[in-house]
Amino acid sequence: MRLETVSVFGGGSWGTALAQAAAMAGRQVELVLRDPAEAEAMNAARMNARYLPGVILHEAVRPTATSQAADFVILAVPAQATRTLLTALPPDLFAGKPVVLSAKGLETGTLLRQSEILRDMAPEAIPFVLSGPSFAADVAAGRPTAVTLAGDDPSDTSDLATALAGPSFRPYAADDRIGVELAGALKNVYALACGAVEGAGLGASARSALIARAFAELARLVRTLGGSTSTLTGLAGLGDLTLSCTSAQSRNYRFGMALGAGRRPEDITADVGLAEGMWTAPVARQLARDTGVDAPLVDAVVQVLAGEADIATVVAGLMSRPLKRED
Numbered sequence: 336m337r338l339e340t341v342s343v344f345g346g347g348s349w350g351t352a353l354a355q356a357a358a359m360a361g362r363q364v365e366l367v368l369r370d371p372a373e374a375e376a377m378n379a380a381r382m383n384a385r386y387l388p389g390v391i392l393h394e395a396v397r398p399t400a401t402s403q404a405a406d407f408v409i410l411a412v413p414a415q416a417t418r419t420l421l422t423a424l425p426p427d428l429f430a431g432k433p434v435v436l437s438a439k440g441l442e443t444g445t446l447l448r449q450s451e452i453l454r455d456m457a458p459e460a461i462p463f464v465l466s467g468p469s470f471a472a473d474v475a476a477g478r479p480t481a482v483t484l485a486g487d488d489p490s491d492t493s494d495l496a497t498a499l500a501g502p503s504f505r506p507y508a509a510d511d512r513i514g515v516e517l518a519g520a521l522k523n524v525y526a527l528a529c530g531a532v533e534g535a536g537l538g539a540s541a542r543s544a545l546i547a548r549a550f551a552e553l554a555r556l557v558r559t560l561g562g563s564t565s566t567l568t569g570l571a572g573l574g575d576l577t578l579s580c581t582s583a584q585s586r587n588y589r590f591g592m593a594l595g596a597g598r599r600p601e602d603i604t605a606d607v608g609l610a611e612g613m614w615t616a617p618v619a620r621q622l623a624r625d626t627g628v629d630a631p632l633v634d635a636v637v638q639v640l641a642g643e644a645d646i647a648t649v650v651a652g653l654m655s656r657p658l659k660r661e662d
């Protein structure tokens with residue numbers, strides 16, 4: 336597989352960070368934005384002032400609004416925008432090419448994972464998913480980061496991991512796309528819940544209990560939805576869950592903190608920006624219901640987001656569930 340050039344779609348914080356990582360790994364990178372004026376401004380300033388201020392773009396990163404053919408593609412727009420993005424692009428742009436899906440979310444309405452959206456829209460693309468504990472600011476600044484890169488063919492996945500690996504960015508190859516995608520999407524819902532625990536002043540013990548029970552719930556969902564629970568002990572599972580559930584650098588965590596402090600969801604978005612858990616929570620609840628998986632934490636998040644219950648009420652509900660064995 337030739338993997339010298341890459342098109343990264345999505346000029347937000349994650350697209351820019353992944354473009355930097357690919358450039359540091361020695362790739363020639365085009366960073367594709369939807370707005371030509373923004374692409375031009377970013378090129379002139381050599382900085383993504385809006386989404387990743389302070390990071391000077393690597394010389395191998397070329398911001399543009401017009402994509403050229405590249406050896407492989409990375410998609411880094413919000414999960415709900417992936418289908419819209421793919422609709423606007425000619426499917427032959429991806430035919431036979433590796434496409435790395437890096438959004439962490441499930442699609443509203445269809446309940447689909449990112450790679451399932453790709454399969455719908457560009458069936459000839461070769462899907463890979465990238466996930467794990469990795470804040471854009473850390474990756475872009477060249478701080479040590481490790482992620483999971485999952486694909487169907489072990490040799491191709493290993494080649495792609497090598498093409499993206501740099502001195503500070505270390506992708507581990509894996510083969511469980513379903514588990515990796517579900518873990519990445521679901522951790523945002525649990526990060527929101529953990530932020531709410533902090534915002535409501537419920538204490539560090541409650542937050543750790545929540546992380547552990549979230550891990551158990553995630554395992555039930557992944558097992559039932561066709562992933563492998565062994566994936567969850569890795570970077571995309573435990574790694575990202577602990578990061579996002581304990582750090583105010585996470586937008587989902589910050590969103591939760593504001594919820595816990597009593598603010599309404601519609602007022603929080605303007606301050607925090609994208610919080611994927613808000614969109615994924617109702618989808619996850621539907622998936623859990625459809626498959627008969629007990630998912631009280633996802634359920635609690637949906638109830639709070641929808642204004643159906645306040646945090647004190649859902650916490651009281653969780654604490655008074657029938658006692659059970661810890662499995």
Ligand SMILES: NC(=O)C1=CN([C@@H]2O[C@H](COP(=O)(O)OP(=O)(O)OC[C@H]3O[C@@H](n4cnc5c(N)ncnc54)[C@H](OP(=O)(O)O)[C@@H]3O)[C@@H](O)[C@H]2O)C=CC1
Nearest residue numbers: 346347348349350369412413414416419438439470471609
């Ligand atoms: N930021 C992070 O640390 C990490 C993020 N991720 C994941 O990456 C995904 C993207 O997040 P992130 O980059 O942080 O989000 P941001 O809010 O920083 O940026 C979103 C970007 O997507 C663009 N966009 C939105 N809709 C479309 C569309 N229909 N077509 C083309 N471009 C579009 C926006 O363009 P415009 O400015 O024009 O609106 C913007 O450039 C999320 O799923 C997130 O969970 C994963 C790991 C780390």
Ligand SMILES: O=C(CO)COP(=O)(O)O
Nearest residue numbers: 467468469470585586587
């Ligand atoms: O996915 C991330 C870190 O791994 C980024 O988290 P947030 O989207 O919550 O900021």
